Amino acid sequence: MKLQFLGPLYAHPGPVASVCLDTSRDQDDPDRAIDLRWHKLRRTLLAHEADEATVGALDAAVGTDREVAGRHGRALFAAHGSLVLAERLPDPPDRDSARYGMLPDALPLALQRGPDIPYAAVAIRRVHLAEAAGGEEELQLDFETGRWPMSRVAPGAHVHRRIPVDGWPEEAERLLAELVAAVSAAGIELVVLAGDPWSVNSLVRSAPKKLLGNFVKLKDGRYRRPEPGRALMEEELGLLFEGRLSDHDRHQLDAYLGQHARHPEYVEGLAATVAAFQRGQARTLILNRPVRMSRHLWVGAAPTQLALSGEDLSAFGLNYYWEEPAPGAALIRAAAGTQAELIAVPEDVLPLEDGVAVLLRYTVPE
Structure with a gap:
């Protein structure tokens, strides 16, 4: 699945407010239920020092999908007082969430768009x-x-x-x-x-x-x-x-399995995936469903500036970087920023070390 739709999220520097909200209409008085859930998330954003203008931009976006019947959700992103991206979600999120940080938490949105x-x-x-x-x-x-x-x-x-x-x-x-x-x-x-x-x-x-x-x-x-x-x-x-991938993604998974058979150390696991993005060599990010990545990553301002430790980024000559508590946010930014794609596969179909792997664009490094 291609990730161009995420482009607006990375056009401006953070911090960014990221919201995933259940906006289903299959209940009594859905507007009141949505309003209650949103105000809980609103308080969370303000408690984490989101500015009033940015939260206000989200206020205006909540409830603008009333014409959609049934169960669904919304993914909303705002920064510096402006709404950056608003997308419908085919399913309501497992839980409502709000995050304010340097990187948008775009992985839940990207996962809901697959298999595309x-x-x-x-x-x-x-x-x-x-x-x-x-x-x-x-x-x-x-x-x-x-x-x-x-x-x-x-x-x-x-x-x-x-x-x-x-x-x-x-x-x-x-x-x-x-x-x-x-x-x-x-x-x-x-x-x-x-x-x-x-x-x-x-x-x-x-x-x-x-x-x-x-x-x-x-x-x-x-x-x-x-x-x-x-x-x-x-x-x-x-x-x-149900359970089907697009033809394009199935071909890419076949290519990944071929690379894995020859050089698994370069394509499977978090360390191999981070190294591939550092080199701009990742063609496709492959994640297991459900996503269970818990290890923090360290990131800089550019999509390829990510590492397993701050020392690694310092060794690359970076003076500005931070510890990113949401590894999925760092990986999806790296994928979108390097024109890589995304495939999500059930863990019981293709279990991956650390729940993550990568299809390389070119041959493995010497």
């Missing part, structure tokens, strides 16, 4: 019109693209069309052209189909060969209609994508 699978969802309903409308049938098409799981709370482009049944062949041809373009332009990996069996089957039969490998038909074609602000076929997509 580009897809398209196509749902076709057959509707019987009322007698006043002629009593005939029509097809209602919903077509949506997105990147899972962020599309759950930030759906992509959505198209809704109503088509006479006898006009479906022409509409299917048009839809197939749009899908081919989406696969080419956005790297769509899966096209998930649901709804009226006749329409879905005829669409598949008419598809070009290069598109057939992308199709997945939902069992029995049934799907739940989405709530406001949620992805089309959200529940069904969740089952389909």
Whole structure:
């Protein structure tokens, strides 16, 4: 998963206020519940010497996602009196958190965006019109693209069309052209189909060969209609994508396993990962889920300035550095700042020393 979306967080120096907040709407009086949780975090920030202007910028951002139904959360970052980044979270955080420090605590946000699978969802309903409308049938098409799981709370482009049944062949041809373009332009990996069996089957039969490998038909074609602000076929997509990585990330993991087979000491563990970022040699940061890193790192102003001790940074000639109590914040800054990517894998699938590893850009050092 690429990390360009984190760029605004590192465009200005800290300190930064970082907030992860449950903003779910599936409860009685959600606005009051969110307000109570936020004010607890607000007091935490002020107790840790966050300035009033920065906390005020967060005040204005809390509650601006009321249009999203169901369970979800928010990640908010502010510095020097201004909101720097505000993102929706597909799931509420395990616990609300607020931190004020030199580095933004961006790892929880980054982890929630994975596995970042580009897809398209196509749902076709057959509707019987009322007698006043002629009593005939029509097809209602919903077509949506997105990147899972962020599309759950930030759906992509959505198209809704109503088509006479006898006009479906022409509409299917048009839809197939749009899908081919989406696969080419956005790297769509899966096209998930649901709804009226006749329409879905005829669409598949008419598809070009290069598109057939992308199709997945939902069992029995049934799907739940989405709530406001949620992805089309959200529940069904969740089952389909559970435990899945993007094709891009699977290829990178294969490359990591090849490097690990030859030189494990250069790619696995916290020391190897820090050394790779110091050299700007990390192509991808690989983390175990759940993240259990507890060892502090030492960091300087630049993304590549991180080490296991202050003495190491001093040996590099740095005069300004500090002990960073959140190692994940230091590692995700190093990854974003060196254009590295992020992959999170369950610990029981690929256990890593210290819960961390790295895919190198180039050959291992001599």
